[in-house]
Amino acid sequence: MNRVDLKVVLLGHEAVGKTSLLERYVNERFNESMDYQITIATGFAAKKIDVNGKQIVLGLWDTAGSERYRTMVRVYYRGAKAAIICYDICDQLSFNRAKSWVRELRSQEEGCKIYFCATKCDTIEKEKQPVPHLDTVKDYANGIQSKFFVTSSKTGTNVYELFQEIVKDFIQDSKNTITPEDVVNLTQEMDNKRNCCAFLHNR
Known part of the structure; x- marks a missing residue:
C-alpha cells in the first residue's frame, strides 16, 4: 500500500505490549506470546477506514523498545502525526x-500528538496494583497535554477507542478535506461497530 494519510507510531519499552495492541486493532485478535516477542527495528501495518464516503489510510509503525535499536527507531517516527507511547x-x-x-x-x-497508553490492565485482576498509581499517570498526561488510555489487548478494553480518538483528532485537524459532519458520522459508525465501556482519557 503506497498511500498513507495518517502515520501513527507506537513507542515504549520492550515487552509492554505494543505489538499486541496493534494486532488487536488491525486483526481483532490476541496472541499472548506476542507480549514477549521482541520487535526488531520496526513492524508495519495499514488499515483503511471509511468516513462518510472518504477513505483514510492509517499507517501504523510498531517500533522496537530495546535501547540498542533506539537510534534506528528515530527514523521511523519522523513525520508521524500521532504517537502512542505505551507502558x-x-x-x-x-x-x-x-x-x-x-x-x-x-x-x-x-507537532506529533501524543496518546499516553497504559497496557495490560487485565493483569490488575490478578491482584497486581497499578505502578505508578493511575492518578499519578493522569496528572503526568495532563501536564504534557496528552490523552490517556488504559487498555488491554487481551480483552480488547479501550483499544478500539484509542485509535478512534486518534482518527477523530486527525479529522478535526484536517482543513477543507473532511467536514465537521464527517466527524459525527465517524463517531456513529464506530459506536455502532462496537459497544464497549467508556474509555479513560484526559484532554
Missing part, C-alpha cells in the same frame, strides 16, 4: 522509559 500498567520502569520517549519525541517532532 505496562504494573511496571514502574516501563513508565519511566515511556516518559523518556515523550521527551525525545517532543525534541524531534513537536
Whole structure:
C-alpha cells in the first residue's frame, strides 16, 4: 500500500505490549506470546477506514523498545502525526522509559500528538496494583497535554477507542478535506461497530 494519510507510531519499552495492541486493532485478535516477542527495528501495518464516503489510510509503525535499536527507531517516527507511547500498567520502569520517549519525541517532532497508553490492565485482576498509581499517570498526561488510555489487548478494553480518538483528532485537524459532519458520522459508525465501556482519557 503506497498511500498513507495518517502515520501513527507506537513507542515504549520492550515487552509492554505494543505489538499486541496493534494486532488487536488491525486483526481483532490476541496472541499472548506476542507480549514477549521482541520487535526488531520496526513492524508495519495499514488499515483503511471509511468516513462518510472518504477513505483514510492509517499507517501504523510498531517500533522496537530495546535501547540498542533506539537510534534506528528515530527514523521511523519522523513525520508521524500521532504517537502512542505505551507502558505496562504494573511496571514502574516501563513508565519511566515511556516518559523518556515523550521527551525525545517532543525534541524531534513537536507537532506529533501524543496518546499516553497504559497496557495490560487485565493483569490488575490478578491482584497486581497499578505502578505508578493511575492518578499519578493522569496528572503526568495532563501536564504534557496528552490523552490517556488504559487498555488491554487481551480483552480488547479501550483499544478500539484509542485509535478512534486518534482518527477523530486527525479529522478535526484536517482543513477543507473532511467536514465537521464527517466527524459525527465517524463517531456513529464506530459506536455502532462496537459497544464497549467508556474509555479513560484526559484532554
